[in-house]
Amino acid sequence: MNVSDFTGTFEYDEDGFRTCGITGLNIHKSAEDMVKLFGVTAIVALLVGGTFAFFVAMTRWELVGLLSPSDFYKYLSVHAWYLLIFWMVFMEIAILYVGGPFVLGRRLSLPRVAQAAYGMMVVGALTITYGIWRQKPPNWAPLLTSYVPLPSPAEFYLGVDIFLLGALVAAIPFLATIWHWKNANPNKTLPLIAFGAFITSIVAAEAIIGGLITFVPAFFWRIGVLGHLDPAWYRQMYWIIGHGSQQINLLAMITIWYFMTHVVGGAEVASEKVSRFAFVLYLFFINLGAAHHLMSDPGLSMSWRVWNTSYAAYGAMVASMIHAFAIPAGLEVGRRRKNLGGGTFGWLWSSPWKDPGFSSTVLSIILFGFLGGITGVMMGQMQLNMTWHNTLAVPGHFHATVATGTTLAFMGLSYYVLRLVFGRNWIGGIIATIQPYLYAGAMSVSVLMMMYLGILFSVPRRHPTVMDIPGTEFSFAPGSPFFAVFGIAAVFAILGGALFVAIAVGTLLFGKRWRGDETNTHGLLNAPDSVEGEPHDSSMKGTFILTGIFFATFVVLYALNWYLLSQIWQIGP
Amino acid sequence: MAGGTAETTESADSTEQVPWQQQLMDSIWLLAGAAVLFFFVSYIGWGLVDLLTVPQG
């Protein structure tokens, strides 16, 4: 008997490696330690941000009206930074260290750099928090955007600069690991997940560099060294990190989809060529979508707007649609070839829906696609943007993409990090099974309410008192019933998120030792080892029907949105 | 040490037959550099030109 029998953690050989019994990966301690550190920190950020979510939601639901207006902006800022940035970026560094060293079976290169980066990111995050929390006039709460010339506390800008630099530095060990692997294997192709992680890191580097171009001058402006900062230039640069950070989320999420559908569902790669081509389209075009936020701005030409908002004639949308097919297709084909389900949808019904790692992943795919992706394309169309810009539909959209899509994917991955990295099984039994469904369902309802309120009732975002506007009788009272549904759904969504954190922390502290075997890996360890033929020879009929439904939904919503726009008064030349 | 997968012996011989598109997809540093350059031109550069050419009012 030794300590690891009780703690669940694994033992390493004298070189520092261990082999995962489920994935077959050779994992080195240097990488695994960092994955644990960054991953657990991400979950702490989720806890803080989720707590603040309660205050924000209960203020926007004005029947409750929890916070005063000035507190609202402060709490909203903390909620935003902790969830949209810290929960996401700490987890993404962990994902890079899985996608690189874990998948390639290598040590993490430059582990001291990774540790230094972690320190910088934590110092940056705490400085940002301090800047937000200590805000008082003449400074204002920064929210996420801190639009010049509305001043935020100087510490805020400094904290952002430190955090962003730390995140950039954290990518270096990942890139170095890839570099060494490529040099050692000049004729080999990176595994698809490592390739996805690489693309994620470059998209991230672009976003972060944009952030530094924005926030370093902004800091010097705030402390009086730089006299003037043009607001249009600031917006254009800010949104590189503003939206780019969310594109990191997109890339990381998709990489996880490939990983989780394979590890838990038995997916294979339907076509290496098609999936990799899609990642390359993302690499070139996805960050152009920062332009989405500048559609209703003065100064930028129609051509610039149309070209950039469309990610180069929708090149990156094609990429998304490719993955939307390739991932379920990989699951369908992988399960068919493992005799885990025949007929049109047998592969789907036989999937491990009680496994929260699996259900989180699939819910992430469905909700990101239907709620997040479709609305993102629509609101990014230059003219449609007028009806979406700065309304509550904007948070509706990004709660769909980030709070259902990416967060569910990260939750799913975390469930398996608990099993495969920490070697422990989830506490809570049936509660762990239910948690993803509760969270996904409730958050989806919240999201739909925010979108209706924004588009159909023109309710603005970032506003604490739309039911009671000083100095006028006018209010958004017709939207009240929808706010009530939103408020109740938000409470359940936050509960679902809290359950996840409780299960994760409880598992780390009290979870029983878990090792994968034939009884608890959903038939995958028993599956035939080598199968005749290629994945592309198997039927993808089920996937084709599902994506057909998705496409039909897309077309209908697109048409409805344009119809709504056509009913507005005449604007422009 | 490298590892992680069972290796077959054919990989060293197959470079001669690998199509150029596959070689391009495997040239990850070239792709990354080209993409970042494209972004700087398409989003930053062109946008800056637009803003700098806004006339005085």
Place this chain on the structure above:
Amino acid sequence: MDEHSPLESPEGSWWDKKVNRRETIWLGISGAWAISIFGWMLGWTEIGEQNQMGDTYKLSTEKFQQKVTEFKEEADTTTIDGEEVYVPAGEDVYIGALQWAWDGLPVVLEAGKTYKFHLGAYDVQHGFSVRNEDNLSQQISLQMLPGYEWVLDMTFDDPGTYQVVCNEFCGTGHRTMHGKFFVREET
């Protein structure tokens, strides 16, 4: 283990492998959809009635404020429901957003007449968010930046009251920024 695993390097010339027929069809659908919606957005700039395209000018906030003041001085006034309302002298309407009010509003406009809206901000960024009081989904938002003047044609066919709020956070008084304009049939 698995030869087609996303965790392993694919062997040989994976580029030459066939693509499943349904996947190929989907690629075609995706490409066609991309071109369609790009074309639609571009086409709407020519054939559509709602395009936020208009001349932009750089000028100091003082200069723009002056233009709004001149607009108000040249305008007539009338009274609607006990409120004093500007009647634009010509086709130009000037609106200046500031912490925390809408300078230039309220105005009354003629239904069916094309006006040139001049939008700008005196201090920080604001959001020009307009909706028809009788039909809240008839609504748009446009960004107003200090240092810039954006001129957009607008024609309102539906008479009524159009409520204006600010939807870009601009400080504590942000929630109090409210204005309106009226659209009336020509008399």
